[in-house]
Amino acid sequence: MDEILTMRGIGKRFPGVVALDGVDFTLRAGEVHALLGENGAGKSTLIKLLTGVYDIDAGEIRLDGVPVRFTGPGQAQAAGISTVYQEVNLCPNLSVAENIMIGREPRRFGKISWSKVRQHAGALVARLDLSVDVTAPLSSYSIAVQQMIAIARAVDVSAKVLILDEPTSSLDASEVQQLFALMRRLRDDGVAIVFVSHFLDQVYEIADRITVLRNGGLVGEWAVADLPQLALVEKMIGKELSALERLEEQGRPSVAALERGAPLVAADGVGRAGSITPFDLTIHKGEVVGLAGLLGSGRTEVARLLFGADRADSGTIQIDGKPVAMRGPGTAMTHGMAFCSENRRTEGLVEELTVRENIILALQARRGWSRPLSRRRQDELVSKYIKALDIRPADPDRPVRNLSGGNQQKVLLARWLITEPRLLIIDEPTRGIDVGAKTEIQKLVAELSDGGMAVLFISAELEEVLRLSHKIAVLRERRLVEVLENDDAVDQDRIMATIAGGNP
Amino acid sequence: MIDVGTPGTATAVARVPLSKKRPQKRHIPVLATAALFGLMYLVGVVSYPGFSDTQILLNIFIDNAFLLVVAVGMTFVILTGGIDLSVGAVVALTTMISAVLLRENWPAGAVLPLVLLVGTLLGLAMGCIIHFFEVPPFIATLAGMFLARGLCFVISDASIPITNSTWTGIADVRIWFGGFRITISVVIALVVLLIGAFVLAYTRFGRNVYALGGNQQSAMLMGLPVARTRVAVYTISGFCSALGGVLVSFYMSSGNSLHAQGMELDAIAAVVIGGTVLAGGSGYVFGTVLGVLVLGVIQTLITYADLNSWWTRIFIGALLFAFILLQRVVNRRT
Numbered sequence: 001m002d003e004i005l006t007m008r009g010i011g012k013r014f015p016g017v018v019a020l021d022g023v024d025f026t027l028r029a030g031e032v033h034a035l036l037g038e039n040g041a042g043k044s045t046l047i048k049l050l051t052g053v054y055d056i057d058a059g060e061i062r063l064d065g066v067p068v069r070f071t072g073p074g075q076a077q078a079a080g081i082s083t084v085y086q087e088v089n090l091c092p093n094l095s096v097a098e099n100i101m102i103g104r105e106p107r108r109f110g111k112i113s114w115s116k117v118r119q120h121a122g123a124l125v126a127r128l129d130l131s132v133d134v135t136a137p138l139s140s141y142s143i144a145v146q147q148m149i150a151i152a153r154a155v156d157v158s159a160k161v162l163i164l165d166e167p168t169s170s171l172d173a174s175e176v177q178q179l180f181a182l183m184r185r186l187r188d189d190g191v192a193i194v195f196v197s198h199f200l201d202q203v204y205e206i207a208d209r210i211t212v213l214r215n216g217g218l219v220g221e222w223a224v225a226d227l228p229q230l231a232l233v234e235k236m237i238g239k240e241l242s243a244l245e246r247l248e249e250q251g252r253p254s255v256a257a258l259e260r261g262a263p264l265v266a267a268d269g270v271g272r273a274g275s276i277t278p279f280d281l282t283i284h285k286g287e288v289v290g291l292a293g294l295l296g297s298g299r300t301e302v303a304r305l306l307f308g309a310d311r312a313d314s315g316t317i318q319i320d321g322k323p324v325a326m327r328g329p330g331t332a333m334t335h336g337m338a339f340c341s342e343n344r345r346t347e348g349l350v351e352e353l354t355v356r357e358n359i360i361l362a363l364q365a366r367r368g369w370s371r372p373l374s375r376r377r378q379d380e381l382v383s384k385y386i387k388a389l390d391i392r393p394a395d396p397d398r399p400v401r402n403l404s405g406g407n408q409q410k411v412l413l414a415r416w417l418i419t420e421p422r423l424l425i426i427d428e429p430t431r432g433i434d435v436g437a438k439t440e441i442q443k444l445v446a447e448l449s450d451g452g453m454a455v456l457f458i459s460a461e462l463e464e465v466l467r468l469s470h471k472i473a474v475l476r477e478r479r480l481v482e483v484l485e486n487d488d489a490v491d492q493d494r495i496m497a498t499i500a501g502g503n504p
Numbered sequence: 505m506i507d508v509g510t511p512g513t514a515t516a517v518a519r520v521p522l523s524k525k526r527p528q529k530r531h532i533p534v535l536a537t538a539a540l541f542g543l544m545y546l547v548g549v550v551s552y553p554g555f556s557d558t559q560i561l562l563n564i565f566i567d568n569a570f571l572l573v574v575a576v577g578m579t580f581v582i583l584t585g586g587i588d589l590s591v592g593a594v595v596a597l598t599t600m601i602s603a604v605l606l607r608e609n610w611p612a613g614a615v616l617p618l619v620l621l622v623g624t625l626l627g628l629a630m631g632c633i634i635h636f637f638e639v640p641p642f643i644a645t646l647a648g649m650f651l652a653r654g655l656c657f658v659i660s661d662a663s664i665p666i667t668n669s670t671w672t673g674i675a676d677v678r679i680w681f682g683g684f685r686i687t688i689s690v691v692i693a694l695v696v697l698l699i700g701a702f703v704l705a706y707t708r709f710g711r712n713v714y715a716l717g718g719n720q721q722s723a724m725l726m727g728l729p730v731a732r733t734r735v736a737v738y739t740i741s742g743f744c745s746a747l748g749g750v751l752v753s754f755y756m757s758s759g760n761s762l763h764a765q766g767m768e769l770d771a772i773a774a775v776v777i778g779g780t781v782l783a784g785g786s787g788y789v790f791g792t793v794l795g796v797l798v799l800g801v802i803q804t805l806i807t808y809a810d811l812n813s814w815w816t817r818i819f820i821g822a823l824l825f826a827f828i829l830l831q832r833v834v835n836r837r838t
Contacts, residue, residue, distance in 0.1 A: 074727055089725040091718030093530075093785035094711075102715055103708065103728050111706045137530065153726075 004029045004064060004192045005050075005081075005161055011058030012045055019045040023059075023218045025211055027161060032183060032193045034203040034224075037213035038236055038295060038460060043196055046213065047163055050194075051083045052076035063160075080160030086169055088146040090153070092139035097121035099138050100153045124156050125149075128182060144175030148182050155186060162186065163194040168202055169296065170274070180206050198296040199477055200229055200500065212236055233500040236294075237462065258287045258470060262321045264454045265337075265423055267306060270315035276301040278314050279480035281473060283423060288445065288455045290469030290486070292462055292495055298478040299458045300342060303425045306456065307339040308332045333366055338416035340409075342427035342458070348412045349400050356382045356396035359414045366419055385414040390440065409441065417448075424448065425456040430464060442468060462492050474498040532834050533779030533827065534791040540823075541794055544801045552808045562686055564800035569689035570595070570751035571770055572796050575778075576700040577744025578771040579792045580737040583704070584716045585784025586641040588738060590630065590648035591745040592767035594623050596760070597652040598749025602671075603664035603759025612670035620746045626652065627742015631735035645738075649768070656761035663760040666753060675754035689751045696744065701789040713737060717784025773820050774799055777827050798823065 005027040012020040020042045027033055037043050048054045050061070052070030061068050063079055070076045073083075090099045097118045098105075106116040121134040130148055138146055147167055154162055164183075168176050183193055183206060195207055203210065203224075210227055212219040212235045219235045227235075263282035271278030276298040283289050291299045304310045306317065308326035316323050319335045326332065329339065341348045349358055359382050364373055373381075382396045389410040391403075400411055409429055416424060426445070430438040445468055449455050459465050465472060472484045474495060482498050484490050548555040565572070574591050581588045598619045605615045630648045634641050666672065678685040704710035712733040715723040724730045752763055778795030780787025802819045 073725070077727065085725070089719070089722040091715045091722050091726075091785070093718035094714060098711065102711055103726060105708060105711065107708070111702075112708065112711070114706075 002029045003027070006062045007046075007050070007059065008062075009059035010046070010049065010056055010061070012049060012054060013057050018216055020049070020216045023213065023216075024221075025218075026221065027192045027194065028209075029160075029192050030187055030190045031208045032187055032195050032206050034195045034197065034207035034210045035213070036196075036198075036200075036203065036210060036232070036236055037219075041213040041236075042216040043213055044165075045216075047083070047165060047194070047196065050076065050161075051081060051163065077158055080158040081163065082154035082158050082161070083163040083165060084147065084150045084154050084167060086166040088143060088150050090138055090146060090150055092137070092146075094138060095135055096125075096132055096138055096141070096149055097134035099149060100124060100134070100156060104157070124152055128152055128155075128185065130182070142175065144171045144178060147171070148179060151182060151186075155191060159189075159191055161192045161194070163196075165196045166198070167195075168197055168199060176202065198294050200232065200294075201477070204229060229500045230497060233294075233496050237496065258284045261285065263318075264320065265306065266318040266321075268316050268318070270305055270312045270317060272301070272305060272310055272313050275310060275478070276305065277479040279473075281306075281480065281483070283454045283456060285422070285454055286449055286452045287471065288449045288457055288469045290465035290472040291456065291458045291475060292465045292472055293475030293499055295460060296478075297475040297499075298480070299475055300427055301478070302473070302475070302480065303339065303427055303456060303458055306332070307337055307425055309339065333362075333419070336420075336422035338362070338419055338421035338424050340412050340416055340424070340426040340429060349408055351401040352399060354397050354399055355386070355391065355403070355411055358400050358411050359385060359396075359418065362415045363418050381418050382414075385418060389414055389417075389444065406438070406441075413441070413444070421453065423454045423456065425458075427458045428460065429457075430459060430461070438464075462495055466490070466492065466495070476501050529834055530786050533781075533830055534788060534794065536830060537777055537779055537791060537794040537798060537827075541798050541801060544798065544805065548801065548805050548808065555804075555808065559684055560804060562684055562690075564797060564804060565690045565693070566687050567755075567803075568796050568800045569687065569693040570748040570755065570764075571767065571774065571799070572693040572793065573696050573744050573751060574748035574767060575771045575774045575792045575796055576696050576789055577741035577748075578768075578775050579700065579778075579780055579787060579789055580704070580713060581641070581741045582772070582775050582780050582782060583713050583784055583787055584734060584737050585720075586634070586734075586737065587645065587772070587782075588627075588630075588741045588745075589642065589645040589768050590626070590652055591741060591748070591771055592764040592769075593649040593652035593656070594626055594742060594745035595749040595752055595764035595767055596656050596762070598623055598746045599753040599756070599759040599763050600656045600659045600664070600761060601759070602750065602753050603666050604659055606666055606668040606671060607664060612668055616750065619750060620743060623746020623749065624739055624743040627739040627745070628735065630742070631738030634738060635731050635734045641738075653761070659761075660759075661761060663758050663762075665758050671753070672757060675757060687754070689754055692747070692751065696747065697789060697793060704789060709733065709736065714785055717781075717786070719785075770799065770820070773824050776831075777823055779827075781831050782828070 003026055007023065007025040010020055010023045010025070023042065023046065025046065035043050035046065045054070049056050052073050052075050055069070055071055068079055070079070094102065100121040101117045105112045106120065107113060118134055125132050125134060130152065132141065132145060132149065138149065141149070151162065167179060171179060187193055195203070197203055207224050209221065209223055210232065211221045212232070214236065261284065263284050266282045268280055269278040279302065281289070281302070291302060293299050301310070305312050308328045308331050312326065317326055318324065324331065324335060332339070350361070356378060360373060360378050367373065379396070386394050386396065391407050391410045391414065400408060403411065413429070429441050442464060445455055445457060457465065457468055466486065469486050472486050472490065472495065473480055474482045474484065476499055481501070484495070574595065578588055578591060601619050601622060602615055605618070606612065626648060630644050633639050634644045674688055677688050679687070679691065704713065712723065712728050715726070715728055716730060716733050720730060753759060756763065774795035775787070775792050776782060776795070777798055778787070778791030778793070780791060799820060803816050806813060806815050
């Protein structure tokens with residue numbers, strides 16, 4: 001096959017971070033090439049370099065053998081590289097034909113010729129075998145069809161290289177098949193397609209070739225047939241030995257001992273359409289339950305349903321053995337639940353406020369505005385937790401924005417800890433923070449559970465989940481597939497096998 | 505219907521869906537306004553002798569020509585999902601500048617382009633502030649409103665009569681046809697209207713306006729000139745306000761800082777009642793015409809019924825509310 005696009009020794013730095021280093025990527029005409037890697041592996045950076053959103057710092061991009069350099073999305077498009085993103089980037093209020101043709105409408109003396117617009121768009125969708133009325137408004141079609149119309153626009157603008165970034169994440173199974181039919185058709189026409197997805201089963205169904213990235217570096221390129229699914233997951237996660245100190249395992253109670261009493265929280269058939277398939281899960285006092293799975297497998301969705309941040313459309317949640325109607329996070333909070341979000345910047349901390357104000361926020365919210373905490377009580381509580389969590393610098397009046405990631409995470413934890421929750425849900429508490437802070441947070445979680453707090457612990461790092469959890473719930477493709485007791489028989493391989501699916 | 509990937513269905517592409525026989529969703533608000541206008545006109549004809557005189561209808565155009573021009577500009581802005589609160593103040597400022605300069609014996613041929621330029625530049629400035637400094641349109645045009653209205657009072661807090669012969673000459677022209685008459689202002693308003701409708705329906709710029717109102721992020725990623733389009737709609741609105749101001753000065757034969765008080769709200773009401781969605785992306789200039797006509801018929805009916813003119817406001821308020829609810833209902837049925 002012809003190599004249509006080659007990237008050699010690609011490097012990209014951002015202030016303080018090496019996003020990509022020495023990555024090679026080769027794309028051939030008429031293939032579907034899956035680009036895989038965990039969150040932060042560098043997939044989106046690579047795509048942004050390819051589409052001209054960023055400029056490369058090192059290396060060379062060749063298109064049809066000619067070195068190219070893009071400084072904007074327009075240039076990449078003009079050179080024949082089009083991208084269709086996860087969210088449909090079209091205008092729902094315009095007709096299908098107009099969405100395909102806007103900005104390129106055929107004109108006569110400056111007047112748009114609508115008949116030609118419709119003709120051209122109609123011919124295009126017919127050629128792609130889409131049965132769509134081009135005069136209907138885009139919003140009258142499902143997301144899946146809108147996505148295919150976006151693809152039609154992309155290949156019409158320029159048809160050499162098509163990048164599909166998570167195109168299937170909001171489609172159901174039959175819609176995915178429609179999309180794949182279209183992809184195969186384009187592939188057979190000689191279009192080179194880059195397919196980014198975290199649904200591995202889909203990768204094996206549609207892709208011809210796989211490139212895996214990890215931590216900004218290239219792991220390798222394989223033909224799909226040469227790389228079994230389990231091996232792929234290993235390549236993606238990497239079995240690197242961690243430099244972290246081992247947590248003492250002294251006298252941690254067994255699951256059997258912990259689960260003697262009634263569960264603190266029991267979810268029975270709780271689910272939400274399009275978000276997560278109904279699941280059962282129990283969490284007892286003093287128990288750490290880990291959620292493992294690839295990014296997008298539904299980890300956060302489980303947490304959000306339990307906390308009432310999303311409304312479940314099936315099942316019941318019992319707290320202390322009594323069914324509770326979850327009306328929202330307020331209900332969860334009155335029952336002693338706390339939720340540290342994974343997006344600490346957008347959903348957790350208020351960056352302009354000081355450390356003290358951020359820590360007090362949840363407690364004050366629970367008390368209500370009519371019962372303000374006295375300044376003395378605030379200072380007491382805040383200094384206690386700054387000391388307990390070793391938040392640095394230990395200055396309660398510093399804006400949170402100026403703290404490092406690890407310390408920001410601790411501030412967020414402190415906020416929930418002063419409300420003295422019975423169940424603490426923490427989503428990716430150690431992402432993007434340094435090794436030292438990571439260990440401290442892990443220790444803290446272990447101590448809290450020893451003290452009787454129930455913890456739901458979500459992390460992309462299997463090692464961490466294994467070390468802390470009494471029980472591990474494994475998620476795959478928005479389904480809770482297995483709950484494992486974390487005994488000596490369970491190791492990373494066992495969990496990876498479950499994550500990869502099919503062959504445990 | 506959506507049958508992708510099965511060979512042989514390609515021939516079915518041109519098939520018209522069943523829903524085509526009913527009016528399209530986006531036309532419903534305009535049709536509702538047209539029906540409302542028809543109904544109110546009928547009520548007038550049945551209740552009051554003389555209401556059926558065609559001149560009554562033409563008088564609505566004569567009395568609202570300036571509102572029509574301002575509302576066409578407002579339609580562009582609202583279609584992008586923005587708002588322009590400065591229009592009434594720019595109208596007043598235009599009347600003031602015209603009156604003062606004409607009093608100083610400037611030639612009308614110089615005053616006219618100058619005031620149009622002032623309004624256009626004000627709109628351009630607000631558009632730039634809104635786009636490049638990411639100031640919400642509400643705030644930026646509110647500031648523009650205070651600025652323009654304030655400038656009026658700096659010029660003079662008294663009413664300045666316009667006696668320039670060219671100006672009053674144009675204002676007094678009556679175009680007669682078949683026993684009916686209209687003013688030059690009506691002709692100007694209709695021309696603006698036709699140009700506005702053509703631009704929106706048949707030029708790339710016009711379609712970009714709709715795309716911007718549909719989804720700004722998408723418009724950018726599709727490679728459309730978002731900045732240029734956004735700044736242009738406020739510039740157009742500024743120009744239309746200035747032109748509206750000129751028509752007001754024809755109509756009133758004076759410049760006054762208190763002219764066009766609250767006209768921005770009448771213009772917004774006309775646009776919304778005419779079926780343009782406040783969130784942007786859907787609507788027509790001809791809907792706006794119907795909106796202005798509805799407001800005009802209400803005024804006329806209330807004059808005929810000898811009610812206090814504040815009843816006009818109450819009716820407009822109630823209608824606005826009803827039409828915003830209608831937009832909600834129509835959009836929710838998606």
